[in-house]
Amino acid sequence: MEYSIYDRILGGLVGAGTGDAMGAATEARTTEQIREYFGHLVTDFETPPMDTFGAGNKPGQFTDDFSSAFFLAKSIVDNQGVVDQKAVQKALINWSEHTVFFDRFAGPTTRLAIRRFKGEEIGETKGVQLVTRQATNGSAMRISPIGLLNPGNLDQTIADAITVTMITHDNYLALSGACAVACAVSRAVMEDADVYNVLQAALYGAAEGERIGLEIARDVAGPSVLRRLELAIKIGLGHGSPEEKMREIGDRVGTGLHVSEAIPAAIGFFAANGGDALGSIIGAVNVGYDTDTVATMAGAIAGAFQGATAYPEHFLPTMESVNGLDIRGLAVQITEIAKKRMKGGC
Amino acid sequence: MRQTLSRYDRVLGCLLGAAVGDAMGAATETMSTRQIEKRFGGRVCDFQTPPDDVLARGRKAGQITDAFSIPYILTKQLINSEGKASRHLGEAALLE
Numbered sequence: 443m444e445y446s447i448y449d450r451i452l453g454g455l456v457g458a459g460t461g462d463a464m465g466a467a468t469e470a471r472t473t474e475q476i477r478e479y480f481g482h483l484v485t486d487f488e489t490p491p492m493d494t495f496g497a498g499n500k501p502g503q504f505t506d507d508f509s510s511a512f513f514l515a516k517s518i519v520d521n522q523g524v525v526d527q528k529a530v531q532k533a534l535i536n537w538s539e540h541t542v543f544f545d546r547f548a549g550p551t552t553r554l555a556i557r558r559f560k561g562e563e564i565g566e567t568k569g570v571q572l573v574t575r576q577a578t579n580g581s582a583m584r585i586s587p588i589g590l591l592n593p594g595n596l597d598q599t600i601a602d603a604i605t606v607t608m609i610t611h612d613n614y615l616a617l618s619g620a621c622a623v624a625c626a627v628s629r630a631v632m633e634d635a636d637v638y639n640v641l642q643a644a645l646y647g648a649a650e651g652e653r654i655g656l657e658i659a660r661d662v663a664g665p666s667v668l669r670r671l672e673l674a675i676k677i678g679l680g681h682g683s684p685e686e687k688m689r690e691i692g693d694r695v696g697t698g699l700h701v702s703e704a705i706p707a708a709i710g711f712f713a714a715n716g717g718d719a720l721g722s723i724i725g726a727v728n729v730g731y732d733t734d735t736v737a738t739m740a741g742a743i744a745g746a747f748q749g750a751t752a753y754p755e756h757f758l759p760t761m762e763s764v765n766g767l768d769i770r771g772l773a774v775q776i777t778e779i780a781k782k783r784m785k786g787g788c
Numbered sequence: 789m790r791q792t793l794s795r796y797d798r799v800l801g802c803l804l805g806a807a808v809g810d811a812m813g814a815a816t817e818t819m820s821t822r823q824i825e826k827r828f829g830g831r832v833c834d835f836q837t838p839p840d841d842v843l844a845r846g847r848k849a850g851q852i853t854d855a856f857s858i859p860y861i862l863t864k865q866l867i868n869s870e871g872k873a874s875r876h877l878g879e880a881a882l883l884e
Contacts, residue, residue: 661820662820663818663819663823664820
């Protein structure tokens, strides 16, 4: 099929949205609990069970992951593609006023950051200090549009991903994770993308994010995103079926809230499924734990790699109508900016 | 092995090792290796006073936290019940 940058960009958005909506139904469960509850692996939109965060959501409805990515992307395209502190803060405040996404789902680090730049004084309590000291996955989960806006330009992708991440997650591990995802998406959206150069871009992003992060951001305790990513890629490209690799990634890399679990796992699922648009998401959705976030990132990369046409036809219209968000309209706007940048060669 | 250790010595060693780990770790909790080396001028190999920005702030060097105090109380309860573990005993230990 002929290369279409629009289809790839739309694919990145559909993949991320699909991962979020599918994962909302499996979040916090184990693979066994998922199979027991649904009677099969989850491969389509399902109604989230009543005992999980997504309870009350309809099939296809988003949580914080893709909804915050959507608002971030919208604010940046309205700012002519320029990523600055004001555009990011505006996006997050706007998003936080949509209670359907924010009130029930916003994570600890993001919630605190939004309160801070809305002008609230945050007391230095024990709990707050501890929360902000954990390197969590909340910036990487919404970073994929940065890669879509900068096709093939990894250094601009890293610069923009850092601007976005420093506003909510100012530690070096969060920067490493966000740059890894953004760079993978930036490479995946190109015509000559293959599984290997997308994985190389992810490793480059993780290394650069870590290096720059140690200079400009807070140091923080925790395992290295880069080293875990090497492990996840080794599992992903190793032998075994996608389902065997799913278990290996879940058991050895981990699929939890920590940035050094969720980001390497997401990229590992892309590798384990040969970049397959839906397979990468299905792995992340059924591995258990923080499935919606891992699947959002895996879907963003795999969707940008294979394009929107790789997904079942009902996914996009279902997500647009259930969430009331114009995903195609956003893809058109991102494509305009991405095309200009590719021609300009900047 | 230099010599055969007595059962008592092994038991004491286990308790001592756990308590030492807790007290030494109280000074480095939540920090990265880089931050620990910077703060203490190298690796921590003895009891240190916990810095002001960790959970154990205000404690003395060698003072334990929840990590050893809970097993200490639990062990005392177990001794009182002649070593029989039960859910009730576990709960009582945590309440104390």
